[in-house]
Amino acid sequence: MKNKVKDVLIRAAKTFWQAAAAYLVATFGTQLAGVDVFNAEALGNVIIGLAVGALAAGLSATWNGVIQPGLDKLKGGELPGAGE
Numbered sequence: 001m002k003n004k005v006k007d008v009l010i011r012a013a014k015t016f017w018q019a020a021a022a023y024l025v026a027t028f029g030t031q032l033a034g035v036d037v038f039n040a041e042a043l044g045n046v047i048i049g050l051a052v053g054a055l056a057a058g059l060s061a062t063w064n065g066v067i068q069p070g071l072d073k074l075k076g077g078e079l080p081g082a083g084e
Contacts, residue, residue: 004065004069005065007064008061008064008065009061011060011061011064012057012058012060012061012064013057015053015056015057015060015061016053016054016056016057017053018053019052019053019056019057020050020053023046023049023050023052023053024046027046027049
């Protein structure tokens with residue numbers, strides 16, 4: 001079970017960093033195009049974008065750690081990591 005929790009946390013972290021990196025690349029690309037993304041209003045949008053990345057990571061962790069194992073159990077399959 002401990003390995004399952006570690007796996008879910010790693011997947012959530014990867015999901016967050018993928019979403020955050022994509023958002024930051026798009027933001028800095030916009031900056032290079034001449035739009036000032038570092039004023040107060042735009043910076044708030046950057047923070048919201050990073051929060052969306054955190055939400056995606058939370059949803060990923062919920063799916064991988066709670067919902068999918070429950071569905072597997074309902075289907076009669078083995079829970080991942082059950083024999084550990």
